[in-house]
Amino acid sequence: MKAVLALPLLAAAASAHTLVRSVYVNGVDQGTGYGIRPPAFNGPPLANGQGGQGAGYQNSPVRDLTSSDMQCNVLGDIPAADTINVVPGDIVSFEWGHESRLSSDDTIDKSHVGAVLVYISEYPLTSNNWVKIFEEGEYAKGQWAVVPKLTGNKGVHSVRIPAGLKPGNYILRPELITLHEAEVSHVANANRGNQLYMECIQIKVGGSGTVSLPSGVSFPGAYSYSDPGIVYNVYYTSAGAPAYKVPGPTVWSGAAASVANPALGAKKGALTVSGWNTWVGKDRTVTWVNNGVTSKSAYVPNWGQTAPPRTTTQAPPVTTTSTPPVTTTTPVRTTTPPPVTTTTTRATTTTTRGGGSGAALYGQCGGKNWTGPTTCAQGTCKFSNDYYSQCLN
Numbered sequence: 271m272k273a274v275l276a277l278p279l280l281a282a283a284a285s286a287h288t289l290v291r292s293v294y295v296n297g298v299d300q301g302t303g304y305g306i307r308p309p310a311f312n313g314p315p316l317a318n319g320q321g322g323q324g325a326g327y328q329n330s331p332v333r334d335l336t337s338s339d340m341q342c343n344v345l346g347d348i349p350a351a352d353t354i355n356v357v358p359g360d361i362v363s364f365e366w367g368h369e370s371r372l373s374s375d376d377t378i379d380k381s382h383v384g385a386v387l388v389y390i391s392e393y394p395l396t397s398n399n400w401v402k403i404f405e406e407g408e409y410a411k412g413q414w415a416v417v418p419k420l421t422g423n424k425g426v427h428s429v430r431i432p433a434g435l436k437p438g439n440y441i442l443r444p445e446l447i448t449l450h451e452a453e454v455s456h457v458a459n460a461n462r463g464n465q466l467y468m469e470c471i472q473i474k475v476g477g478s479g480t481v482s483l484p485s486g487v488s489f490p491g492a493y494s495y496s497d498p499g500i501v502y503n504v505y506y507t508s509a510g511a512p513a514y515k516v517p518g519p520t521v522w523s524g525a526a527a528s529v530a531n532p533a534l535g536a537k538k539g540a541l542t543v544s545g546w547n548t549w550v551g552k553d554r555t556v557t558w559v560n561n562g563v564t565s566k567s568a569y570v571p572n573w574g575q576t577a578p579p580r581t582t583t584q585a586p587p588v589t590t591t592s593t594p595p596v597t598t599t600t601p602v603r604t605t606t607p608p609p610v611t612t613t614t615t616r617a618t619t620t621t622t623r624g625g626g627s628g629a630a631l632y633g634q635c636g637g638k639n640w641t642g643p644t645t646c647a648q649g650t651c652k653f654s655n656d657y658y659s660q661c662l663n
Contacts, residue, residue: 287329288378288425289343290444290469291371292539294363295356297532302371302539305354307346307470329368331448331465333456335500341395341489342443342470351637353472358435358479361532364388364444364471366425371541377425382465383414383504384448385516388429392483393439393472400443401486403525404429407499407516416446423531430526431473434481442471443489447517453503455495464500481524493517629661 293300332339339346356362367375388404406415413419420427427444445468456463493500499517628645629635635651636644636659645651646661653659 287331288366288368288382288446288467289329290364290471291367292365292537293354293471294365294426294532294534295354296361297363297534299535299538300354302537302541303350304539305350305352305472307342307348307350307472329467331467333463333465335456335464335493335495336490338490340466340468340493342441343468346470350472353439353474356431356473356475357477358431358433358475359526360431361428361529362431362442362471362473363426363428363531363534364469366420366427366444366446366467369542371537371539373424375425377421378416378446378448380417380421381450382416382446382448383450384416384446384465385499385514386415386420386427387445387447387516387518388427389443389445389486390432390483391441391443391486393441395441397488398485399483400489400492401483401522402519403432403522404528405516405518405521406528408514416448420446426531426534428529428531430529431475432481432522432524432526434479435475435477436479436482437475437477440473440475442473443468444471447499449502449504449514452501453505455501457495484522484524486522487519492519631661631663635659635661 290306292302293305332343334340341347354362365371366377368378369375385405385407387402387406389400389402391399391401406419408414409419415427429442445466448465448467450465451462452464454462495501497517498512499515502514503511627643628647629643629651631646631648634640634642635646636653640659649661649663651659652662
């Protein structure tokens with residue numbers, strides 16, 4: 271007879287969410303939110319056309335496998351202000367957090383067992399562009415990559431940049447697939463099903479490598495509700511229960527071998543920030559909750575209108591730093607992103623158009639600690655994130 275554990279109460283785990291809060295390169299923290307695409311960087315979308323810059327981090331899962339949010343999460347079509355510099359062989363570590371970056375944070379609820387995956391893609395994104403470079407599911411009976419492994423490592427897991435990878439802009443896509451409600455598919459029971467957490471990290475690979483990524487998979491499209499790694503009952507405990515198979519393609523043969531987490535240096539940036547939850551339906555209406563107030567607004571992702579990543583101008587940090595933890599430092603941002611041929615239509619900070627004084631088209635026109643022009647000689651000053659606004663048509 272199969273022994274079945276009682277299913278956990280939905281309400282008990284409803285808020286036990288997570289997101290990537292920071293990225294390390296060879297153990298050096300790049301700073302809270304640095305290089306990470308929204309929603310982690312920007313906060314929630316605007317409600318009813320009102321102004322503002324958001325109020326926190328989105329940490330809810332994506333359940334709809336057909337949603338465009340499967341690619342880089344909600345608002346993932348908006349570029350981050352910064353791009354992290356790496357070279358082949360560097361170890362990149364992702365730090366996931368439930369509510370904060372404090373050592374007391376639980377990363378994710380202990381009921382959320384499941385798999386850890388990492389994909390990479392060249393940028394700009396195309397179809398069949400995502401290549402898997404890491405996966406881990408149930409590595410021993412009842413022992414999962416998310417719980418207890420990731421949680422036991424304070425929310426940190428690592429990958430190595432593939433050897434010989436040719437220089438250029440890339441996106442790393444770490445992902446958690448949690449299975450605590452996956453005994454049925456989400457289409458069969460809208461209150462249960464798989465929970466997927468993913469973020470997109472902008473990197474620029476240096477060096478003189480010549481290795482190109484092979485053809486990969488697309489998001490959405492890589493997973494289906496019939497995949498045994500998407501619908502899987504973790505509560506069957508009999509010896510005859512099927513082994514878990516991580517969904518998606520196989521790991522690329524050119525990927526580096528799994529690596530242990532390096533020793534991590536001091537954390538940089540804010541360690542605490544308010545959280546917000548969002549649910550995106552097929553009608554593309556975003557419902558978000560901030561400080562107990564629920565709002566709705568239309569959200570139509572447009573992956574064809576994203577700017578290229580902007581690369582930081584500061585040198586990559588050294589790996590031997592011994593400075594004490596800092597909780598308020600902000601990494602330097604660039605002020606001259608490369609021109610773009612298409613634009614996004616997001617919140618604006620000014621509405622100046624036409625000629626006259628102000629920042630040039632595609633120039634910076636706002637952001638925290640920005641002391642330059644805040645109007646545009648041409649175009650409109652459009653808000654990108656707390657640290658960067660850009661003049662766009």
